[in-house]
Amino acid sequence: MATIRDRIATRNLVSGDKLPSIRSCARQMAVSNSTVVEAYDRLVAEGIIQSRRGSGFYVAGHTAPLSIAQIGPKLDRAIDPFWVSRQSLDARPDMLKPGCGWLPPDWMPEQSIRRALRTLARASDDVLVEYGTPLGLAPLRQLLSRRLAGYGIMAEPDQVLLTESGTQAIDMLCRFLIGPGDTVLIDDPCYFNFCALLRAHRANIVSVPFGPNGPDIDAFANVLATHKPRLYITNSGLHNPTGASLSPQTAHKLLNLAEQHDLIIIEDDIFADFETTPAPRLTALGGMERVIHIGSFSKTLSASMRCGYIATRPDWIDQLIDLKVATGFSSSNLAPELVHTVLKDGTYRKHMDGLRDRLSRTMTQTANNLASLGIHPVLAPKAGIFLWCALPDGIDAAQTARNALADGVVLAPGNVFSMSQSAGNLMRFNVAQCQHPKIFEVLERAMRS
Amino acid sequence: MATIRDRIATRNLVSGDKLPSIRSCARQMAVSNSTVVEAYDRLVAEGIIQSRRGSGFYVAGHTAPLSIAQIGPKLDRAIDPFWVSRQSLDARPDMLKPGCGWLPPDWMPEQSIRRALRTLARASDDVLVEYGTPLGLAPLRQLLSRRLAGYGIMAEPDQVLLTESGTQAIDMLCRFLIGPGDTVLIDDPCYFNFCALLRAHRANIVSVPFGPNGPDIDAFANVLATHKPRLYITNSGLHNPTGASLSPQTAHKLLNLAEQHDLIIIEDDIFADFETTPAPRLTALGGMERVIHIGSFSKTLSASMRCGYIATRPDWIDQLIDLKVATGFSSSNLAPELVHTVLKDGTYRKHMDGLRDRLSRTMTQTANNLASLGIHPVLAPKAGIFLWCALPDGIDAAQTARNALADGVVLAPGNVFSMSQSAGNLMRFNVAQCQHPKIFEVLERAMRS
Numbered sequence: 001m002a003t004i005r006d007r008i009a010t011r012n013l014v015s016g017d018k019l020p021s022i023r024s025c026a027r028q029m030a031v032s033n034s035t036v037v038e039a040y041d042r043l044v045a046e047g048i049i050q051s052r053r054g055s056g057f058y059v060a061g062h063t064a065p066l067s068i069a070q071i072g073p074k075l076d077r078a079i080d081p082f083w084v085s086r087q088s089l090d091a092r093p094d095m096l097k098p099g100c101g102w103l104p105p106d107w108m109p110e111q112s113i114r115r116a117l118r119t120l121a122r123a124s125d126d127v128l129v130e131y132g133t134p135l136g137l138a139p140l141r142q143l144l145s146r147r148l149a150g151y152g153i154m155a156e157p158d159q160v161l162l163t164e165s166g167t168q169a170i171d172m173l174c175r176f177l178i179g180p181g182d183t184v185l186i187d188d189p190c191y192f193n194f195c196a197l198l199r200a201h202r203a204n205i206v207s208v209p210f211g212p213n214g215p216d217i218d219a220f221a222n223v224l225a226t227h228k229p230r231l232y233i234t235n236s237g238l239h240n241p242t243g244a245s246l247s248p249q250t251a252h253k254l255l256n257l258a259e260q261h262d263l264i265i266i267e268d269d270i271f272a273d274f275e276t277t278p279a280p281r282l283t284a285l286g287g288m289e290r291v292i293h294i295g296s297f298s299k300t301l302s303a304s305m306r307c308g309y310i311a312t313r314p315d316w317i318d319q320l321i322d323l324k325v326a327t328g329f330s331s332s333n334l335a336p337e338l339v340h341t342v343l344k345d346g347t348y349r350k351h352m353d354g355l356r357d358r359l360s361r362t363m364t365q366t367a368n369n370l371a372s373l374g375i376h377p378v379l380a381p382k383a384g385i386f387l388w389c390a391l392p393d394g395i396d397a398a399q400t401a402r403n404a405l406a407d408g409v410v411l412a413p414g415n416v417f418s419m420s421q422s423a424g425n426l427m428r429f430n431v432a433q434c435q436h437p438k439i440f441e442v443l444e445r446a447m448r449s
Numbered sequence: 450m451a452t453i454r455d456r457i458a459t460r461n462l463v464s465g466d467k468l469p470s471i472r473s474c475a476r477q478m479a480v481s482n483s484t485v486v487e488a489y490d491r492l493v494a495e496g497i498i499q500s501r502r503g504s505g506f507y508v509a510g511h512t513a514p515l516s517i518a519q520i521g522p523k524l525d526r527a528i529d530p531f532w533v534s535r536q537s538l539d540a541r542p543d544m545l546k547p548g549c550g551w552l553p554p555d556w557m558p559e560q561s562i563r564r565a566l567r568t569l570a571r572a573s574d575d576v577l578v579e580y581g582t583p584l585g586l587a588p589l590r591q592l593l594s595r596r597l598a599g600y601g602i603m604a605e606p607d608q609v610l611l612t613e614s615g616t617q618a619i620d621m622l623c624r625f626l627i628g629p630g631d632t633v634l635i636d637d638p639c640y641f642n643f644c645a646l647l648r649a650h651r652a653n654i655v656s657v658p659f660g661p662n663g664p665d666i667d668a669f670a671n672v673l674a675t676h677k678p679r680l681y682i683t684n685s686g687l688h689n690p691t692g693a694s695l696s697p698q699t700a701h702k703l704l705n706l707a708e709q710h711d712l713i714i715i716e717d718d719i720f721a722d723f724e725t726t727p728a729p730r731l732t733a734l735g736g737m738e739r740v741i742h743i744g745s746f747s748k749t750l751s752a753s754m755r756c757g758y759i760a761t762r763p764d765w766i767d768q769l770i771d772l773k774v775a776t777g778f779s780s781s782n783l784a785p786e787l788v789h790t791v792l793k794d795g796t797y798r799k800h801m802d803g804l805r806d807r808l809s810r811t812m813t814q815t816a817n818n819l820a821s822l823g824i825h826p827v828l829a830p831k832a833g834i835f836l837w838c839a840l841p842d843g844i845d846a847a848q849t850a851r852n853a854l855a856d857g858v859v860l861a862p863g864n865v866f867s868m869s870q871s872a873g874n875l876m877r878f879n880v881a882q883c884q885h886p887k888i889f890e891v892l893e894r895a896m897r898s
Contacts, residue, residue, distance in 0.1 A: 016630060066625050067768050085774045089583055093575075108578035114570045117577075121566035126542075128566075129557035131752040134538055164613055164755075167778040175649070176515050180629070181465060196775040200624070303580040306613075306781040319516050325534045326645040329616040332755040334784060 001039045003029070008048065008059060019049060019057040066200070078398040078405075079415040081192040087410050096442075098433045099401070099412030101191075101240070102303055103385065107358070107432055109342065109351040113302055116341035123337065132331035134321045136162025136309075140340040144295075144309055151272070152284030153293055155311040161320055162331050166270045166296035166308040167193060170233065173266055173292060173310065174201045176323055178230055185229040187215055189388070189417035189426075191240040191268075194233050207419035210242060212379045214250035217257075224261040231264050237279040238271040241417050241428035242388040243381025245279035255286040265291045270308075273300045273352050274359065276383045288313045297339050299385075300352060305335040359385060359432060366431040369440050373447070378426065387429045395447045397427045403446035409439055411446075450488045452478070457497065457508060468498060468506040515649070527847040527854075528864040530641040536859050545891075547882045548850070548861030550640075550689065551752055552834065556807070556881055558791065558800040562751055565790035572786065581780035583770045585611025585758075589789040593744075593758055600721070601733030602742055604760040610769055611780050615719045615745035615757040616642060619682065622715055622741060622759065623650045625772055627679055634678040636664055638837070638866035638875075640689040640717075643682050656868035659691060661828045663699035666706075673710040680713050686728040687720040690866050690877035691837040692830025694728035704735040714740045719757075722749045722801050723808065725832045737762045746788050748834075749801060754784040808834060808881060815880040818889050822896070827875065836878045844896045846876045852895035858888055860895075 007013040019040070020028065026036045040057050043049045050060040077083045088100040120127070135141065141157040148155050163169040178184060180202035186194050187210035198205050206227045209216045215234070223229065236246045246254075258265055267282045272295060283293040288311070296308035310320065324330075342348050360383065367377060367387060374392035381387070391397055397413035404411050412430075414423025434440075456462040468489070469477065475485045489506050492498045499509040526532045537549040569576070584590065590606040597604050612618040627633060629651035635643050636659035647654050655676045658665045664683070672678065685695045695703075707714055716731045721744060732742040737760070745757035759769065773779075791797050809832065816826060816836060823841035830836070840846055846862035853860050861879075863872025883889075 065765065065768060066772065082771050082774060085778070086583060086770070089580055089774070089779055102580065105574035105578045108574070110574050110577055113577050117566050117570035121563045121570070125554035125557070125559050127753065128559055128562050129554045129751040129753055131538055131551065131747075134535060164781075165777060165779075167776065171776040193775065193778060196771075200772060200775040298580075302578040303779070304576065304578055304782045306783075316514065319514060321535065322531050322645075323515065323649060325531060325538070326642065326649040327616065327620040328614060329534070329642060330538055330614075330752070332613075332784065333753045334755075334787075335781065338783075 001043060004039070004043060005048065013059050017059045018055075019059070021056060076398055078402045079413055079421075081196040081416060084192060084410075084412060084416050085196070087405065091410055092408075095408045095410060096433070096436050096439050097410045098429050098439050099410045099427075100430055100433060101385075101412075102299060102430075103355075103432045104435075107355065108302060109347060112342045112345065112347045112351065113305070113338065115345075116338045119341050120334070120337055127333050127337060130333070131329070132162075132333040132336070134324055134330060135160070135317075136331040137333050137336035137340060140307075140336045140343075141309075143340060143343055144311070148293065148311055151278060151281045153281055153311065155288070155293070156314075159288070159311055159314055159317055161310045161312075161317055161324070162336055163294075163296075163308040163310060163324075164306045164328070164332075165298060166268060166294055167197065168306075169294040169296070169308045169310045170194070170266060170268065171197055171200075172320065172323060172327075173294070174198070174203070174231075175327075176316070176320055177264055178203055182231070183227050183229040185223060185227070185232040185263075186419060187234055187239070188419045189241050189414065189423055190234070190419075192416045195419065205419060209420075210239060210244065212242075212244050213247035214239075214244070215254065217250060217253045220254060221257055224257055224263060228261065229263060231266065232258070233266045233268060234282075235268050235271065236281050237269060237275045238381065238384040238386075240271065241386050241412070242379060243384050243386045244379055245275075245382060246282070248280045251280045251282055251285055255282060255291075258286070258290055263290065267291055267293050269293060269295045270299055271384055274356065274384045276356060276360075283311070292316075300355070301339060301342060301348070305338050307335040307339045356383060359383065362431045362435070363387065366429060366434045369434070370429065373440060373444055375427070375443075385430050385432050387431055389427055389429060391425050391427055391447060393425075396424055398424065400427070400443070400446045403449050404442050407442040407446065409442045409446075411443075450492060453488070453492060454497065462508050466508045467504075468508070470505060525847055527851045528862055528870075530645040530865060533641060533859075533861060533865050534645070536854070540859055541857075544857045544859060545882070545885050545888050546859045547878050547888050548859045548876075549879060549882060550834075550861075551748060551879075552804075552881045553884075556804065557751060558796060561791045561794065561796045561800065562754075562787065564794070565787045568790050569783070569786055576782050576786060579782070580778070581611075581782040581785070583774055583779060584609070584766075585780040586782050586785035586789060589756075589785045589792075590758075592789060592792055593760070597732075597742065597760055600727060600730045602730055602760065604737070604742070605763075608737070608760055608763055608766055610759045610761075610766055610773070611785055612743075612745075612757040612759060612773075613755045613777075613781075614747060615717060615743055616646065617755075618743040618745070618757045618759045619643075619715060619717065620646055620649075621769065621772060621776075622743070623647070623652070623680075624776075625765070625769060626713060627652055631680070632676050632678040634672060634676070634681040634712075635868060636683055636688070637868045638690050638863065638872055639683070639868075641865045644868065654868060658869075659688060659693065661691075661693050662696035663688075663693070664703065666699060666702045669703060670706055673706055673712060677710065678712060680715065681707070682715045682717060683731075684717050684720065685730050686718060686724045687830065687833040687835075689720065690835050690861070691828060692833050692835045693828055694724075694831060695731070697729045700729045700731055700734055704731060704740075707735070707739055712739065716740055716742050718742060718744045719748055720833055723805065723833045725805060725809075732760070741765075749804070750788060750791060750797070754787050756784040756788045805832060808832065811884070812836065812880045815878060815883045818883070819878065822889060822893055824876070824892075834879050834881050836880055838876055838878060840874050840876055840896065842874075845873055847873065849876070849892070849895045852898050853891050856891040856895065858891045858895075860892075
């Protein structure tokens with residue numbers, strides 16, 4: 001009874017679905033037929049399922065509202081992706097957030113943004129009040145097309161679709177590419193919101209260990225053969241949380257395997273501009289037949305100006321426009337106008353140069369501060385904002401995060417990022433958010449208690 | 450074979466689903482068993498389905514990308530919701546758009562928006578560059594809570610969740626409330642994008658005739674009893690496309706039926722501010738147990754500043770936040786800050802007063818212009834931007850729209866709005882977009898040819 005109820009709550013069974021026959025259910029659960037008969041009878045009595053004469057048992061009534069929190073295993077709050085996101089997003093202003101995934105406000109190019117807002121205040125009427133086209137602001141798409149060419153990614157402006165954010169880009173692609181029960185492959189560890197998002201799509205999630213050069217290729221081949229995933233979501237440059245970059249050889253092998261197993265890849269490239277030496281892009285190597293490229297400006301420009309994009313095949317762009325019109329009607333021009341103004345005025349390049357230098361210095365400094373607590377990076381990232389670190393032996397990251405939160409510090413314990421829950425001793429640190437000395441004091445106390 | 454292929458293309462059957470047994474398939478399609486055996490064998494040979502020994506036939510391989518255009522009946526382009534949306538959104542600047550659903554740019558409060566942008570240029574860092582909270586900008590939610598109270602809708606600020614738009618609000622609620630195959634009730638006629646959106650959710654769509662006082666209550670009761678929809682999406686004040694308003698008596702009966710049949714209602718109230726005498730709100734009468742209220746500012750302030758909202762029960766708000774974090778991560782503060790600045794500075798009220806007067810005059814004038822072509826409103830709206838009109842006897846609206854488009858005029862033929870396709874002689878006119886005399890010349894020619 002509990003199994004059926006769970007499957008209904010998580011929408012694996014929806015109103016009108018036929019239940020397994022009594023015999024096959026008994027076999028699956030390794031119980032007697034009469035036990036199943038009794039369970040089904042009780043569920044009928046509760047109005048949860050209906051019996052149709054000569055045809056079997058069916059799910060009755062209405063689909064329950066979707067509770068993503070109820071999909072997938074029950075997790076400790078400290079390692080539940082939703083809880084960590086909501087803690088970071090809802091943090092009081094006086095809290096410190098070395099566990100969050102973005103830069104502090106004073107690292108962002110606020111002067112350029114203020115200037116762009118004043119420019120926008122003088123724009124023509126239609127920019128300010130009209131719906132944008134479904135593809136989104138043309139000059140920004142032209143600029144993105146040229147930027148992508150710099151990575152060897154050949155996408156015409158009409159192959160670039162603007163979205164509200166990087167997350168919304170992946171969400172739209174999941175709606176486009178997968179259905180409930182389809183298998184999706186992610187890295188272990190990977191950005192925790194991939195899991196949350198895939199749970200919302202009721203996907204079957206499998207993972208592959210991610211090492212210093214990209215996914216473990218033998219494990220990758222094995223997962224493709226065994227689980228036949230439809231889709232793989234990954235980062236090529238500056239992987240979140242490890243800071244690793246894909247090696248050319250791994251990229252090449254990975255693309256061959258994708259071809260062989262008809263796998264589609266979403267290359268989430270939102271950290272691209274932090275790179276000092278660009279990693280190979282899967283989209284550049286493999287082309288757009290099966291690799292989809294996405295990006296955004298939340299990490300380098302402003303998280304408040306929501307603006308992301310998808311670069312993909314022309315035939316898919318056309319179908320994605322229908323999906324965009326149906327589910328969001330249109331694009332805003334506002335954020336894209338601001339992003340475009342900042343990108344083209346020349347200050348963005350200077351801002352990023354300064355940011356990379358500052359991050360490099362801060363990364364060294366933070367690594368030293370962590371080392372003094374016996375916390376060491378698992379690998380040395382070439383650039384970016386993250387250090388993926390091992391805590392001293394025997395220290396549990398989730399417990400440490402729970403303790404630190406009580407002291408006003410939001411941390412990101414390893415298992416939040418790990419499908420296999422094999423990162424209990426690891427933690428991700430955002431070096432730009434590790435400036436305050438209180439963080440290390442709280443961390444030391446949190447590990448001890 | 451075509452039936453199975455169609456069901457796979459539209460995701461009614463997905464990878465791993467079991468096909469009906471040969472015998473039951475033969476019975477359903479009224480063909481012989483051997484015909485089905487042959488069809489299944491050929492589909493196996495094509496790799497579309499797989500045979501599993503002793504267990505039956507299963508859908509093989511991967512789910513095809515979602516093509517919404519392939520879901521539902523094939524429609525003539527002129528009455529396909531996607532085509533009409535895309536025509537309006539992608540229209541060249543020199544085209545005239547009496548068929549579109551929004552005001553011309555010069556009707557919008559551009560001075561207030563420019564002022565709000567200059568104010569925003571002086572805002573604090575965190576407003577400009579930080580992620581917003583998942584619920585969205587608190588001062589705007591407080592203001593919306595007070596505004597809703599003016600309609601008798603009692604929603605605390607924490608019961609108001611900001612979204613990117615009214616469409617995105619409905620989309621998020623559909624993801625929350627329904628699953629593929631669930632039945633959803635809409636008005637006939639209704640806003641055409643409801644259909645497009647519900648097709649993206651693979652919902653089973655049923656409709657009820659909508660008259661001058663709201664839905665036909667006898668038909669409504671009948672549909673609830675027969676089809677047991679989970680959800681009803683409607684407008685209470687100034688219905689799109691008819692301009693009708695819900696009468697108190699219809700609202701009362703409708704809510705009793707909803708209660709009786711466990712129906713959830715989304716009240717899409719994006720035209721509220723155009724009303725001169727407010728219609729009763731279902732949310733106000735029935736409370737938030739089963740009525741969800743949504744709104745936006747795209748029609749009265751700016752379609753470029755994407756900002757909508759959902760007001761609902763606290764327990765649903767909490768689950769919706771998870772869904773929002775998973776699928777979009779966070780809110781922008783940008784558009785909400787601008788909307789809040791304009792709403793609170795006192796100019797919005799004056800803008801709306803002026804807009805209502807201007808619309809009232811324009812509606813009379815447009816009705817006169819249409820009357821001279823033998824085109825007459827089906828009912829006289831109390832306010833708003835739409836006239837829902839009958840063309841002269843024997844004139845086909847779809848053909849007229851097709852002809853007019855060739856002359857650079859985008860029209861909205863009745864069947865775009867009609868699930869039952871019973872509005873072939875009707876057309877929706879946006880009076881604010883009917884200012885140019887060329888429109889009536891083109892319309893006359895288009896009806897004749």
